[in-house]
Amino acid sequence: MQMRPMIRQLGAAVLAVAIGLSGGTAQAEVRIKDIANFEGVRENHLIGYGLVVGLLGSGDKLNSSPFTRESIRGMLERLGVANLDGAALKTKNTAAVMVTAKLPPFARRGSPIDITVSSLGDATSLRGGTLLVTPLTGADGAVYAVAQGAVATSGYRVDGNAASVVEGVPTIAKIENGAIVEREIDFNLFQLDSVRIALHNPDFTTAARVHDAIEGRLGDGAAEVLDSGTVEVWIGGKDNVPDTMMTVENLTVTPDTIARVVVDEKSGTIVMGADVRIGQVAISQGGLTVRIQENFNVSQPGPVSVGGGTAVITGAPISIGGSTVVVPETEIDIAESDGSFTILRGDVSLEELVNGLNAIGVGARQTIAILQAIKAAGALHADLEII
Structure with a gap:
């Protein structure tokens, strides 16, 4: 109690x-930009495979990570070091990694983006390493960015003879502004006749309120509810697309939600x-x-303990060769x-x-x-x- x-x-x-x-009021008014996004205006995922070098003996074991060995040999051959025997490579300072990033909407060529580096083999830490040039491709296979830079991990690892301490995840690292955009996504706002608003939580009542707020600002016929999660906004003139989107996303509505526990x-x-x-x-x-x-009690034998058999000391029989016995005791309340x-x-x-x-x-x-x-x-x- x-x-x-x-x-x-x-x-x-x-x-x-x-x-x-x-x-008071059940819910406060929020901006449309906080509960929805414009369809097509989104991030795109990028991925690449690369090598991190300069590790202090914490890289992949080449015997158990053959892809790391082949990547090292291929990289050195491209740099002019030919006729390498892959079986003779014994380096412990290299790790194969997967590099991921998000390409922001309207990212321009030359813009920097953040990347995440994750170990692919059995490396124990990426701390202190450097990522070599790694192309980052999209879902269509085209290269949209190139990554390279010093790796910064948030975790650490300490090893001893009998124990080890690992804090965080030292095999995952981030590089801020670690990639440069090399290709832009072809998307022209000024070619649009309308834009669609996609609600994060589809709801007909919320969609209707968004519709009413838009028409109250842009005029009748400016918006149309397509379904519970989509509202289409018609643009009066193609030159007004950015201004219209800015106006719409700052309008406030009161979102409606279902009762949920x-x-x-x-x-x-x-x-x-x-x-x-x-x-x-x-x-x-x-x-x-x-x-x-x-509860476990211990039954300890007497102080006289010799080999097996029975002896008589001062006329009293004593059992020889006794052993310690654990006696369980259960209490129920x-x-x-x-x-x-x-x-x-x-x-x-x-x-x-x-x-x-x-x-x-x-x-x-x-x-x-x-x-x-x-x-x-x-x-x-x-x-x-x-x-």
Whole structure:
């Protein structure tokens, strides 16, 4: 029962959040740019294969990473070092890596972008290495950027004779501005007659509000709802595309969401939306707790210990050759707590739900079980999502 004060403090904190959500307006207005993006205006993923050199003996083992050996030999041959025997390569200072990056929209030739370098073989650390020239290609196979530079890792590794310490992940590194854009994506805004807005969370009500906000600013007929996640905006003149997009993305709307309860069973975290409603239901919390504890006692023989057999000392028989024996002992404690009922009336709000759960002093784990039971009873008017 030592956890009851902690449970009540947690309940008070959750209650404070609930009051903040249920008091005043349900949701604030947000900019369209924060809940949606323009279709086609997005990042593109790039990938490449390269070598990191200059490692302090923490590179790939060439016997177990043949692709690293072949890459080293191919690189040296391109640089004029020919007729190499691949089997004779014994370097430990090179690692094969995969290089990934995101090409921003409207990135121009010569612009720098950040890259991520990840070990492909059995290298133990990329710390202190240098990435050699690595072409980065897109999904179409074309080269869009070229990467090279000194590797900066956030993790470290310490090895000893009998133990090792690894902090973070030293086989993954980032290089800020480590790649240069070599090819631009062909996309011309001034050829568009319309732009489409894609909502991050599709919802017909939100789409309708976005439509109304756009028409309220640009005029009737300027927008059309295509589906729950897409709103098309018509451009009055092709010269006005950037100005129109800037105007639209800064308009504010109040997004609408479905009532949802999200439960993370691993951490015991529960998040409930402001629109969650509970039908009339009675909740009881209590039950039987059985605690089992195993104790192991040691039975030690007497101080006289020689070989096998029986001897007589001062006329008293003594067993010779005794051994230490572990004797288990089990303790069982049963505690029964009386269940208590709390009745939640119909159409209960989030604040009233938290008040009811706090009244019977339940914790996060118990609340998860109660919410699942309420959902099974058909009284939880919200989506219950367990992650």
